[in-house]
Amino acid sequence: MELKELIHPLEMLEVIGNTDVEISGIQSDSRKVEEGFLFVAVRGTTVDGHAYIQSAIDKGAAAIVCEEIPAYSDENIQASEGKPVLIRVKDSADALGKLLSAWYENPSDNLILVGVTGTNGKTTIATLLYEMFRKMGHKVGLLSTVCNYIDGEAIPTDHTTPDPVTLHSLMARMVEAGCEYAFMEVSSHSIDQKRISGLSFNGGIFTNLTRDHLDYHKTVENYLKAKKKFFDDLPASAFALTNADDKAGLVMLQNTAAKKLTYSLRTLADFKGKILESHFEGTEMLVNGREVMTRFVGRFNAYNLLAVYGAAVSLGKDPEEVLVVLSDLHSVSGRFQTIQSPSGYTAIVDYAHTPDALTNVLNSIHEVLDGNGRVITVVGCGGNRDKGKRPIMAKEAAKLSDQLILTSDNPRFEEPDEIIKDMVAGLNAADMERTLCITDRTQAIKTATMLAKKGDVILVAGKGHEDYQEVKGVKHHFDDREQLKEIFKS
């Protein structure tokens, strides 16, 4: 494709060279640049891509998009054989998404694309919409924390929202595979880093805003602003569906051009729900006056189901058909996954790794237990993530558990015992009487199973679907569900 065709969507501030040049690919990582590529220099959180312009040229880049033309452009760059074209823009991260979209002939224009953002619930809602629309006979794409799918074909991921080069290539593959719909999680990092630039959304869903990722956003205001930008940028042709019961829910839609819709368990809303009954096998609820039995547990999942219902109806699906499919859906991998023990207690594996998620899951367990049985919680905190949440998570878990076992999650490059110390800092003497600190996660889970009696619940929280434990850059195989099943077999 010729450069001049690609650069249409860009607001260019300066162009040096002839844009008739043929482009053979687009990259924002100089290490992956090949002959004839367009290299986009992006300012990152750890390094500035501008430092790699020369190495991209050395690898044969035919064009460069950047925010600052390198000072040495007269001598080295112009002197180099290929005389790469230099294009200066205001925001190269934004330009990258637009260029990639153009490169793949704007795949999101040929998909009905819905993004889900918020602190918790994104994977659940996006995955349930993916499952629902496939059950309704459509070919569907999914981008999620657990896995990416192109209508049933699984493509592993290590991101919630992929980098732009990966993201747009997946969108193009979805269109090639005949997908009509695509559902994706939109993380606050991805909005802040403009990974979703160039995508045209048909709908946006907001779940909730509580504490998470403050290691990255630094303040709750920045975190809120990052999420809100997703809705600010939605076009008038899209819908914006928000949780009216969340304190940030209406703020999210304040400046959106999209059609505003709400869901709620408490107040008047476009999609109103009411929980009738909840137990470990599922929840019976009213949705806009219609009764539905689902396989999901807990008030927080009632919100997720309402969001799924609201999005499906907003996309033109018949409400009755949506409810029938809703009642047939299963929980998402690692989200409130129950495993019955041979000795009569229930083990629950869940991905709760923020204070709010932990509180929601534990409250849901107590709602079902209704005082009959104890709750033993096994939880840790990830290394190189928000440190401030550690004592709060420990406190929430201690408040809502009869026995608490603090352990390792993904220590990454931190010392596991230091992470546990940060958690213990949130506990008082009374909490500590019901708390054990067992750094080895296998031993921590084993201890919980030794303490549990018939009718009790063990909650193993924080890793959910994860089948690894990340230590010093190495992902060792580790799966909470396997650990429990091993113990139950022995």
Ligand SMILES: CC(=O)N[C@H]1[C@@H](OP(=O)(O)OP(=O)(O)OC[C@H]2O[C@@H](n3ccc(=O)[nH]c3=O)[C@H](O)[C@@H]2O)O[C@H](CO)[C@@H](O)[C@@H]1O[C@H](C)C(=O)N[C@@H](C)C(=O)N[C@H](CCC(=O)O)C(=O)O
């Ligand atoms: C902190 C963070 O989010 N970093 C993301 C970011 O990388 P970065 O800004 O740190 O990049 P950098 O290393 O500073 O490099 C800057 C630029 O120079 C380029 N470069 C760099 C080196 C070189 O030799 N040549 C070169 O061209 C890089 O390609 C890049 O374009 O942009 C990259 C490309 O999109 C992401 O892969 C990377 O995710 C890192 C690995 C990460 O772990 N991110 C996590 C925190 C994350 O994104 N999490 C969210 C939410 C998780 C959840 O709660 O579910 C997610 O969406 O997954």
Ligand SMILES: Nc1ncnc2c1ncn2[C@@H]1O[C@H](COP(=O)(O)OP(=O)(O)OP(=O)(O)O)[C@@H](O)[C@H]1O
């Ligand atoms: N609507 C909700 N409100 C509060 N907590 C929730 C909600 N939905 C799920 N949770 C809790 O949060 C955990 C994560 O859920 P889920 O994976 O759907 O969220 P997510 O937004 O995708 O998270 P992440 O940002 O880590 O990808 C669940 O295991 C559960 O404990």
Ligand SMILES: N[C@H](CCC[C@H](N)C(=O)O)C(=O)O
């Ligand atoms: N995928 C998210 C959550 C990880 C949850 C927990 N297992 C941890 O390691 O903190 C992240 O990378 O921030």
Ligand SMILES: [Mg+2]
């Ligand atoms: Mg997720």
